[in-house]
Amino acid sequence: METKANxxxxxxxxxxxxxxxxxxxxxxxxxxxxxxxxxVIVRFEGSVAGLFKGGQVQFNGIKVGEVSNLNYDPINPKYVKAHLLVDSEIPLKQDSKVELAFRGLTGVGNVEIKGGTPELPDLLDQEKVPQLIATNSAMQDLMSGARQILTRADTLLAKVEDVVDTNESSIKNSISNVETFTAALKNNAGNIDTFLADASGAAKGLTSLSARLETLSDKAESLLAAVDPKSIENSVENVEKFSQKLASASEKFDVVVEDASEAAKGINQFSASLTTSLSKVDTLVESVDPNVVRTAVASLGTFAKSLETSSSDIDAILSEAKLAAGNINTFSQTMSSRTEDFNTIITDAKQLASRLNAASKRVDGILGKVDGILSDEEGGKGLVQEATLAARSIRIVAERFESRADEIASGLARFSGKGLRDVEGMVSEARQTLRRLEGAVGKLEDDPSSLIFGGNKVKTFNRRH
Incomplete structure (x- = not known):
């Protein structure tokens, strides 16, 4: 066996x-x-910092490809063109949103594709390369808004610095004034507490007063509701009719007043001349010697002859006096048909008649003394002429008054009828109002505090009564 390995x-x-x-x-x-x-070509507006070649392409958060190339747009420098290689099976629509997204806080970017309308055709099924325009992402909008806010904040701070530098002395004075004011408040803390307490008391008083005013307004409303509106309307209509009648009769009253003023002027002139004549006669009588009077009596025959020669003038005077008497009779009949409101006028007329009677008696006494003067033929004729002129003036006045008597009587009759009743009603209501005002003033004098605090509403009864 081999022991060494190869x-x-x-x-x-x-x-x-x-x-x-x-x-x-x-x-x-x-x-x-x-x-x-x-x-797929995507055009981004603005910067694409954080996105690099080989970056991920996600469709609704799922990786479907990568960035194959990044380049600027030679036609429009504001845009950046990103070439993407994506899965041919993704549903890329014309309205699909493409935006630049970032992963966490690392700053690494990726292309995010979202949604689309299912009914629209797929862009990847077309032969040409689809092109989409990316929208700004939330992060891009946030960063852009942050830049704008920082820019505006920087501008605002610069303006604030300019204002502070320009108005440094004024700001210091304002701060010192605030310090002085706060020190004054601190020193007068007790007075402020008293003022607040008084204000609180006044507010409570106003609250109670408002409640009483509300009660008073309720009573006034109930009182007005109890009044019959028809009676008020009738009163207003009566006053309106009365004023219309007065307005329509104002021209007639003006004519009557003018005629009366002319007659009064004539009577005043006649009375003045008569007074002057009487004073002259008195002086003359005192200066006449009784022997001369005897001579004047002896001359009555001559005076009678002068009267006979002036008989035509006397007849004219008598005829004019008869006409004046007829006119006066007609006027008296018209006045007798009037109401009791003319009693005052009749009384004044009686007083005037009594005075005229007294004056006539005095004239009768004086006529005997003037016979001597009238014995002169020229003097007698002058007196008769003056009397004739006076009678004619009286007749003219009487005729004018007779022509206006019916109009005056009708106007006075209307006034003495419904107008007087309306006036009496108004006077009675005015008296009642005056009594109420006197009662209110008396209560206010007895208890002035009742105007503010309402007074004691509980009536006090005396057992002795």
Whole structure:
């Protein structure tokens, strides 16, 4: 038996086994590459940092190929062209999304293909090489947004620095003012507590007052609800009708007032001239000697003759006086048909008549003393002419008043009817309102605090009553 081994043969056999092992492992590793592969071109916008040749291509997270080449786009420099070799059996559609993905925090990139519409045709079944445009991944959007945010933050910080540098003194003054204010608050902490307590009390008072105001508003609403709206509408309609009647009769009242003012002016002028004449007559009577009066009595015959010569003038005066009396009679009949509201006017007329009677008596007494003066023919004629003119003026006034009497009477009748009743109702309501106001003022004078705190609502009864 041979005791020495052949080391050369052993070494060759070992090398052969190692080569066979490596070949088997390589054959196992290349088993997946037996499937047919097809090329796909993907265009990425912007940077593809982290993606390299030989990087993985995944379809919904499953490896289906690798990156065979990376190159820039000669037509548009913004894009990068990536040539991919992928499994020809994957369902690559026209709307499939392609994006650049990264594995964890290593920064190694890979191409991720997602989904697609099943009804669309497969791009890999076409003869030409399919081309897709990649979309930005979430990481790319995040990095882009982060860059924009950092850029804006840098710009904002630069502006803040400029503002601080420009307004450094103002900021220091503001800080010192804040320190002064906080120190004042610290020194007046007790007063602030008192102020807050007072404010809390005032808020409580306002709360109670608001509750009472709510109760008062409820009572007011119930009171308004109890009032019949028809009565209010009737009152408003009556007031409106009364105002319309007054407005329609305003022109007539203006005419009446103008006529009355003209008549009053004539009466004033006549009374003034009469007063002047009476004063002159008194002076004249006092200065007349009784012997002269006897002579004047003896001259009555002459005066009678002068009256006979003036009989035509006297007849004219009497006829005009009759016409004036007829007009006055018509006016008195019209006034007698009016209501009691004209009692005041009648009373004033009676007083005026009594005064006129007294004046007539005085004139009668004076006429005897004036006979001597009237004995003169020219003086008598002048007095008769003045009396004629006065009678004509009175007749003109009476005719004007008679032509307006019906209009005045109808207006006064309307006013004395429904208008007076409406006025009486308004006056009674005003009296009731005044009584309520007096009662409220009396209660407020007795207890002023009731305006704020409401007072004591419990009535106090005296047992003695």
């Amino acid at each position: 080391f050369i043969l052993i070494g060759l056999f070992t090398l052969l086994l190692t080569a066979v092992g490596f070949g088997f492992v390589f054959w196992i590793a290349r088993y997946d590459d037996v499937k047919p592969m097809k090329e």
